[in-house]
Amino acid sequence: MSDNCLFCKIAKGEIPSQKVYEDAKVFAFRDINPQAPVHIVIIPKKHIAALASVSESEESILGHIQVAASKIAAQFPELKNGFRLVNNSGADAGQTVFHIHYHLLGGRSFGWPPG
Ligand code: AMP
Ligand code: ZN
Numbered sequence: 801m802s803d804n805c806l807f808c809k810i811a812k813g814e815i816p817s818q819k820v821y822e823d824a825k826v827f828a829f830r831d832i833n834p835q836a837p838v839h840i841v842i843i844p845k846k847h848i849a850a851l852a853s854v855s856e857s858e859e860s861i862l863g864h865i866q867v868a869a870s871k872i873a874a875q876f877p878e879l880k881n882g883f884r885l886v887n888n889s890g891a892d893a894g895q896t897v898f899h900i901h902y903h904l905l906g907g908r909s910f911g912w913p914p915g
Contacts, residue, residue, distance in 0.1 A: 802847040807899035811845045820875065825861055826868045828904075837907025838878050842869055848900040851889035869904050878907035886914070 802808055809815040810829060817829035820840055831839040844861045848854060854862065866885070873879045883906035888895040 802899070805847055805899050806897055807841075807843050807901060808847050811843060821868060821872045823868065825864050828868065828872055831903070835903075836905040836910075838876050838883070838905065840872060840904040842872065842902045842904055843899060849898045850895060850900055851887050854900070865902055869902060872904060873906070876906065879904075882906065884910055 806815065810817045811827040819827070819829050821828040821842075825845055826842060827845055828840050828842040831841050842865055844865060846858075846861060848858060848861075869885050873883050883904060886903040886905065887900070888903075889900075
């Protein structure tokens with residue numbers, strides 16, 4: 801837990817969220833400002849600031865998040881034809897909350913490259 805981290809507080813239930821998945825290491829909830837019909841934020845319970853600052857000791861949690869993303873996607877019929885998993889690392893990428901998180905987006909088609 802990092803003091804005053806919004807996503808640490810959401811993972812601990814101190815700030816309410818619309819939870820869609822939880823296990824020992826991961827918490828996932830609906831984005832408050834959805835960019836697609838399905839927009840889920842997936843976070844590790846452990847505080848890590850950004851993908852840019854991970855170390856090799858965090859390899860297993862990063863893999864765990866991807867497996868969790870696949871399980872979460874399977875919960876949503878809207879994602880049966882595809883989904884996108886996005887990490888914004890750093891200000892230039894658009895990261896606004898500095899607790900590492902992955903956006904699971906779907907229910908519409910997306911362009912490439914992203915803007
Ligand atoms: P990023 O811009 O990649 O750092 O993504 C942060 C995301 O967190 C944005 O899509 C926000 O809409 C979302 N967000 C911020 N506060 C909340 C909240 N209290 N509950 C759910 N999602 C949130
Ligand atoms: Zn945090």
